[in-house]
Amino acid sequence: MPSLYEFANPVLFERWARPAIPWLAGATALMIFAGLYYALFNSPADYQQGDSVRIMYVHVPAAWMALFCYSVIAISSAVGFIWKHPLADVAAKEAAPIGAGFTFLALFTGSLWGKPMWGAWWAWDARLTSVLILFFLYLGYMAIWRAFDDKARAARLAAILAIVGFVNIPIIKFSVDWWNSLHQPASVFRAGGPSIHPSMLPPLFLMAGAYMSFFGAALLQSMRNELSARRQARLERTDVKAASTLVEQ
Amino acid sequence: MKKKTRRLYLAAGAFVFAAGAVALTLNALKGSITFFYLPSDIAALAAKPTAAIRLGGLVEAGSLQYGETEESGKPHVAFTVTDGETRINVAYVGLLPDLFREGQGVIVQGRFTPDGDHLDAETVLAKHDENYMPKEVADALKESGRWQETGGKAGTGSGGRN
Amino acid sequence: MRGLRAIIARDVTLAFRAGGGSLPAVAFFAVITVLFALAAGPDLTLMSKIAAPIIWTGALFATQISLDQIYRADREDGSLDVIVTTSGELALTAAAKAAAHWLSTGLPLILATPVLAILLNLESEAYLPLLLSLLIGTPGLSLIGSFAAALTVALPRANLLISIIVSPLYIPILIFGAGAAAAGAAGAPQYAANLSLLGAATLFTAVIAPIASAAALRSNMD
Numbered sequence: 001m002p003s004l005y006e007f008a009n010p011v012l013f014e015r016w017a018r019p020a021i022p023w024l025a026g027a028t029a030l031m032i033f034a035g036l037y038y039a040l041f042n043s044p045a046d047y048q049q050g051d052s053v054r055i056m057y058v059h060v061p062a063a064w065m066a067l068f069c070y071s072v073i074a075i076s077s078a079v080g081f082i083w084k085h086p087l088a089d090v091a092a093k094e095a096a097p098i099g100a101g102f103t104f105l106a107l108f109t110g111s112l113w114g115k116p117m118w119g120a121w122w123a124w125d126a127r128l129t130s131v132l133i134l135f136f137l138y139l140g141y142m143a144i145w146r147a148f149d150d151k152a153r154a155a156r157l158a159a160i161l162a163i164v165g166f167v168n169i170p171i172i173k174f175s176v177d178w179w180n181s182l183h184q185p186a187s188v189f190r191a192g193g194p195s196i197h198p199s200m201l202p203p204l205f206l207m208a209g210a211y212m213s214f215f216g217a218a219l220l221q222s223m224r225n226e227l228s229a230r231r232q233a234r235l236e237r238t239d240v241k242a243a244s245t246l247v248e249q
Numbered sequence: 250m251k252k253k254t255r256r257l258y259l260a261a262g263a264f265v266f267a268a269g270a271v272a273l274t275l276n277a278l279k280g281s282i283t284f285f286y287l288p289s290d291i292a293a294l295a296a297k298p299t300a301a302i303r304l305g306g307l308v309e310a311g312s313l314q315y316g317e318t319e320e321s322g323k324p325h326v327a328f329t330v331t332d333g334e335t336r337i338n339v340a341y342v343g344l345l346p347d348l349f350r351e352g353q354g355v356i357v358q359g360r361f362t363p364d365g366d367h368l369d370a371e372t373v374l375a376k377h378d379e380n381y382m383p384k385e386v387a388d389a390l391k392e393s394g395r396w397q398e399t400g401g402k403a404g405t406g407s408g409g410r411n
Numbered sequence: 412m413r414g415l416r417a418i419i420a421r422d423v424t425l426a427f428r429a430g431g432g433s434l435p436a437v438a439f440f441a442v443i444t445v446l447f448a449l450a451a452g453p454d455l456t457l458m459s460k461i462a463a464p465i466i467w468t469g470a471l472f473a474t475q476i477s478l479d480q481i482y483r484a485d486r487e488d489g490s491l492d493v494i495v496t497t498s499g500e501l502a503l504t505a506a507a508k509a510a511a512h513w514l515s516t517g518l519p520l521i522l523a524t525p526v527l528a529i530l531l532n533l534e535s536e537a538y539l540p541l542l543l544s545l546l547i548g549t550p551g552l553s554l555i556g557s558f559a560a561a562l563t564v565a566l567p568r569a570n571l572l573i574s575i576i577v578s579p580l581y582i583p584i585l586i587f588g589a590g591a592a593a594a595g596a597a598g599a600p601q602y603a604a605n606l607s608l609l610g611a612a613t614l615f616t617a618v619i620a621p622i623a624s625a626a627a628l629r630s631n632m633d
Contacts, residue, residue: 044382044385044386045383045384046381046383046384047384047386047387047388048348048350048353048377049377053381056381116348117346117375117377118346118374118375118377119345119346119348119375123374129582133579136575136579139575140576140579147563147569147572148565148566153565153630156626157562157630160623160626160630161562164580164623165579167619182374184376184377184378185378185379187379187381190379195379195380195381196380199383200381200382200383255499255500259500263618266618267618269610269614270610270612270614270615270618273607273608273611273614274607274608276603276604276607277604277605277608
């Protein structure tokens, strides 16, 4: 049921989200240019992989974001489910397509990287398979939202699916340690510090920063879109006349 | 049954199931459920497997030999895969991936010849490790004697499940 | 307890009656394996190699098409509302519904497997691993499937959405199940590990799926 509470919160949200978006977008642009400059021109070739290592700067942060976005969805889903916070539901819903995009990017660039390095576009090893499952989970999550007209019900059901699917996240993270896999183990977030030479870290972290601020900007903007679409739908539903006079003025 | 006792039974039941799941998982991780076999795993078997398998390990230094090249441009290659304990000879016809080096990790897929002499590989996948560095750094490390063969080792198996 | 037994008995009886879900599921299972076999061609050695994966995917699809029915009839005749409001512990009721689905679909599929395996030229030493893996894995399929059915019970035509939701969740069970069947047939050391992981997956879903189903059913009440 729509309540005053649902209205009050988005107003506050609008107040800080709107000015934040341009800053995040600007940061994205800056970091992506700097990151690509470092990645393509100002970082060394790998001692084994040569220039192919530069795919890493697109691939690895995308894979991080794939996991991060799903975690955002699962956590906001839990918040939305338990405390019925309407903004949390909207955040979870709008994070999904962005996360699915990052997951696809990680799979796609990984495939491009795998062909020259491993000698195969795809291999059914634990890491690749579990990330593919993540991609399907994103699709299932988005399908639930689309299937129900009643947004409140869709939010609760999608939240349940998102929380159940969260099981997959630790499996992805540790798949390379638990199974002898073709995919290499973690290089940055691992016990004993990164095993990447410091000269290769700036482009990696710049790209990760760019992805992160892109995620922030895209999430806030699509949340605003969703909120205004809901506001409009509610206006049309509750008082068609009032809405039409508003438009005429 | 009162609601409270019922809840208690339910929680206990769920706990037993979850504990069973964890115990089974740990049991499985103790055994081998892997993308590939190590040469020592093969040696531990009573007989060489007849089905197609994946074999993972390091390409032994100095073992790579090129034979004649077919008309299609595919060279015949032979090399030895080792995990430091057991060595297995591999024959392959085709182009090797860029990362294929002596001393580096590979995963080959194929079947053993009937006499068990060597593995006829259908595909050769190069496995790389989690170490990334510029060539100069790698050379400098080798020169100063601080080079550790962690990459190849950890990447391919003996320490693969760390 | 008596209530749960009554639900299971009722669902199983309904499933085996005319218009129930058991017979179509088994028929679908048979048809899909035969189609696979026809597509694979006359090579018998190839056939015996892919027999276990074919049966596993066939069982998975046959389970999937029958999922929609788990809560459908209850929803239509209004008994679902009664079940949800009067169940002492809705998660237990959901578990009973999943058990009933397994008894009326999973078990018949397993019983039909030896016959279909003959058609697929399965080697004799592969029967036991295949049947064992199905016995351990199919309850997991029913549990996950009943969760998807509970999520979508309010939708008029849910089959497509159910398969989208269920597919990623089924992948681990399919991998470990077919892996165990293959390793067991070859006498490979991965047999025990795959069976353990398959058992772990089923036990784990036995904890999660009923709770999630109960939450989904409550959210779907009007």
